[in-house]
Amino acid sequence: MWILPLVGYLGSIVGFCFMTLAIASGLYYLSEIVEEHTVIAKRFLTKLIYSIMVLQLLLCIVDRFPVLLTTLGIFSHFVYLGNMRRFPFVKLTDPLFLTSCVLVLVNHYVWFKHFSHHQERAYQNMASYYDRPDDMPSFTEIASYFGLCVWLVPFSLFVSLSASDNILPTMGSEPSPSGTGGMVDTGAARRRGQGMAKALVDSIRGAIGAGSSMVGWKKPEDRL
Template sequence: MWILPLVGYLGSAVGFCFLTLAIASGLYYLSELVEEHTVIAKRLLTQLIYSIIGLQLLLCVIDRFPVLLTLLGVFSHVIYLGNMRRFPYVKLTDPLFVASCVLVLVNHYLWFKHFSHAQDRAYKNMSSYYDSPSDIPSFTEIASYFGLCVWLVPFALFVSLSASDNVLPTMDSEGPSLAGGMGGDGNKARRGQGLAKALVDNVRSAIGAVGEMAGWNRPRDRFE
């Protein structure tokens, strides 16, 4: 077969593009929703952080999760909680924000290493090839733990926090200064923009710039 594998590759590429667009649209919508309901979003995020801290402590006490990794997870969520003091605005050079980004990666690596070693030990202790390892979490349980206890709060912060004073550069960075000089929407242009929205806008502007360089005569207002 020659054509069917090509069709499979093409379908995978198209599906990946649609999935990327769906994620970007969801991030954009959630960021706008948080901007409209800042007080409610702050309250929900704070309660979410406390709930996950309690869940990690329960896992440590009841399910015998490693104490040191649990303490690291609790400490990480306390650092995440520190980003709520000026919610929804954040400076990308703020030590708490930088520490939060580092702790996300550290937690992911250490917990992934922990679950990998647990599975390796379980398979090595098998006396027969036909035995099934016991007392090891399933893929669904591991994925759920990562989703809820490792990535949920950082992802929610990424969607909710706004970069103050336009600290995230855009493709047309002259726009805000011109608007401010004309006295029209200067305050709106200088207002903090959600991190997720800024990321989507930057990617969208980059695609528009590449399209113009490639000779696609698309009106620029389609990307605004």
């Protein structure tokens, strides 16, 4: 077969593009919702962080999860909670924010190593290939733990937070060129106050538009 494998590769590329567009659209929509309901979003994220900390503690007590890794996970969520001080704004050079980014990667690595080692040890103790150890978590359980206890809060913060360089200016903080007594244009202020996820999507869209203009797919004067 020669054509069918090519069709498979083409379908995979198209499917990946559609999935990427769906994720970008979802991020954009969630960022819009958070911008309009920041107080509700802050309450929801705070309760979510505390709930996950309780869940990790229960997993350690009931399901015998490692104490050291559980302590690291709970400490990480305490650090994530510190980013709620100036919600929804965050300074990208803030040590607390940078520590949160590092802790996301560290938690992903240590829990991945833990589950991989646990699974490898369980397979080594099997008497037959068709046996299934009772204490080995399934792929669904592992993926659910990563999604809820490792990725959910950092991903939610990424969607919700806005860079401090984009903080909305207050009335009278900047002189108005039109002499309106310090009133700031609402449209410009809204653009400066957009979330990080929304800004990322806009930057990617702008880069794609600039690239298409360079190769002649879209003329600069045709832009909206």
